[in-house]
Amino acid sequence: MTVIPLRLPRRLLEFTLDGQETRVPEGSTILDACRAAGKDIPTLCEGDTLTPKNACRVCVVEVEGARVLAPACSRKAEAGMTVLTDSPRARHSRKIVLELLASSTDLSTTPRAAEWIKEYKAKPDRFGPDAARLDEEPKIDNDLYVRDYDKCIQCYKCVDACGEQWQNSFAISVAGRGFDARISTEHDGPLTDSACVYCGNCIEVCPTGALSFKSEFDMREAGTWNEEIQTETTTICAYCGVGCNLTLHVQENEIVKVTSPHDNPVTHGNLCIKGRFGFQHVQER
């Protein structure tokens, strides 16, 4: 069941979306309107539980009269606006952004990336074999999760989830700038020396698989990870009285990772270390 928290009724405003008169509640983003209208716009840094940083720019749309394109995920719809979601300009920028990302980053575990690359006819190879890449080694410094920043698109979601939007641990931040910017702990130390509390909420929001359970990482390395045969069961965490919802991902009768439903009005997909990682005892048969 999807629980929709009741909000104060909001005024509706009217604007034109791809030639269609559209009405959305005040405060909606252009992306909200698109989704309500059944339009599929690619998004990466947008997340259903976070305020997006609008940094990836794959969701850009054309707003009539504006000098530059607007990120659909963050720009609020305004009354009287005219928006084109699929104009040649918007499509061109999306294509280039996908090329830039795929040429510099490993998108192999980014859901839907391959599909969008095809749809927009992006050719990440055309920057040549010498095009700079992130080229990072996976950081494996604890038994719970792995940071593989070669796959990181710098979407800031993990930073926001760890910091002021959810966890308030502030264990990670963006360090450096430009192409050299990386998600980093203080002084780039190992996670075990940082403020990390291993809630795994960063893994929950990471859109690319740059952050993953050690169990998943190891199975991918060994070639045994197979999402197709996995089952997902949502249950209630038994550790404490909060009663968070856990979704157990099970492959061949082993729990391989734990997520949490984002539409839960209490936890919004967040867990603590016990619910997220404390599943070994279940399988000690």
Next chain:
Amino acid sequence: MDLHFGDSKPTDEERAAVDSLLGPPTSAWEGAEDRTDADLRWARGGREARERRDLLLPGLHAINDRIGWISEGALDYLCRRLTVPPAEAYGVATFYAMFAVKPRPAKVLHVCTDLACASKGSAALCAGLEERLGAAGSAAGGLVWQPSPCLGLCERAPAALVIQAGVPSDEGSVPLPLASTGSGRDGATQVQLGGARPSWPAGANPAGPARTGNGVSAEPAARRYTTAVIAPATAEALVLAAAEPAAAPAEPAASLAVPQAGQPGLSLLARVGVVDPYSLDDYRAHDGYRALRRAFDLGPAGVIREVTDAGLVGRGGAAFPTGRKWQATASQPVRQHYLVCNADESEPGTFKDRVVMEGDPYALIESMTIAGYAVGADRGYLYLRGEYPRALRLLQNAIDQARARGLLGDDILGQGYAFDIEIRRGAGAYICGEETALFNSIEGYRGEPRSKPPFPVESGLFGKPTAENNVETLINVLPILNQGAAAYAAIGTGQSTGPKLFCVSGNVGKPGIYELPFGATLGELLELAQAPDTMRAILLGGAAGGFVRPDELDIPLTFEGTRAAGTTLGSGVVLVLDDTVPLPRMLVRIAEFFRDESCGQCVPCRVGTVRQEEALHRIVDRTGADAAQDIALLREVGAAMKDASICGLGQTAWSAVESAIDRLGAYK
């Protein structure tokens, strides 16, 4: 928030650096050595300390200035004092080019390799340094040298800046108890940061060390914080200056950057070279503070009306009407408004703001006071780029003098208007000139631009309504009030009114700042600056601007005129390249600049600037069909950068290259 601190400890010197800014810690929670009984019962810090987050950047400066780099222990201590998570502070420290988080020598020599300096032989200069000091970036003999983006000294290219870390010259003379350092948000308290009180006799090298040293408590042998500017530079001079920065020759007066200095008819530059920039009395004797009195007569709404009627348009690059910005800020019902002066000036080829600040610092202080009055701000921030040591000293002196004489403070000129100005030093990041990145930088966050809307007039510094203006924009307020809007509007053209400063550099006989009424043509300006017959290209508006050809000298230098000619006036840069300058290499340099300066937030800019630089490297020696494929690639990537980047940096990072291809036929 649950903060986690590592166990690295600051050294005594690092602790002293932080304490000189924040005062001694009041409890073990803040990092005091001894735990008292009270500490066990009370955990202080929390919200109160967290609200001083904006002292993070000054704190990082304090450590970096004293030690030369920022260690784990030092950063941790600063974080404890301010209740800032260490990972975030690390993210901030690594954002700025002037800070190091790895050990490095106390002396760092920054050698400009940007456009104007490149046209005046910075490559040879670097080769000479390599011979004498070893490769760039390698530390030897207590010194490291490194190439730098534009230092804002383009009229004296090639330029260099030495910074020697050490004890501030006025250490001990300005006690800064915690109670007196306000949060910056309550407006009631004042922070006096930078500590750059002038303690040198008149005429001494103002950028050099303190010569009198009164009140200095440190050991005589202690290394002093010293900066020296060497421009124009030779390798020999640089090696000497780097060995002993305190003994480096004094910088020439700012007025030498103004070829028209002392000529009649100047307005913005009238006082440069005429007044003593240290002396408030001299400033007053030359018309100073007349405009502020007029402002008080007019009232805030009257000032805004004058500025609007005068048709003043922003000089920082975006050409936004100033009156509209002020009106929008003033009319916000939320209280606590801020005025921010953007003195970041890091656009390659731009040095006008520096010359004004060094030659006529009180003019800026008076202008900011008037602007603050108009928009209803009781607090102004002057965000000054970190590479301007002389401007820092002069402005700090001007603020201190004005405050001492009741021209800043609780009750200015007995008019019941309270306003004070605080200087914030940038730390080497061009992007911090972008208006919202600048707010983040002041607030103690990474200098990343915010997405707009909301616009600063609604939600700016500390989330409050803020008017942000360029230095040159602000000082135009003086002639507007002194002459009246109508007389001012009569200067220039219908849409570009008033006088305009131009930064002329590169291969010209008389580089410097020129003041001309709007509407003069490019040719007229270049005639004054003695451009050579062998001109190959002229860059208008800086690295974010565009190139024009030597046969386009009749372009009128106005906002509308340059727009009609398909180019831009930007920040007033006119950089001349003659036919000896290898154009493709200059384009690579422009691309390098943007790649280095991208904040890294958005993909089109973060990766696009890298791909742009790669393509320009590939075609640096190619033309015609050999270059065609890469030029097509550049166009495609450039279009997405222009369209989809968050801020002006990514949006303009390809303009100059594009214009070189289209207007100059760079790779034909």
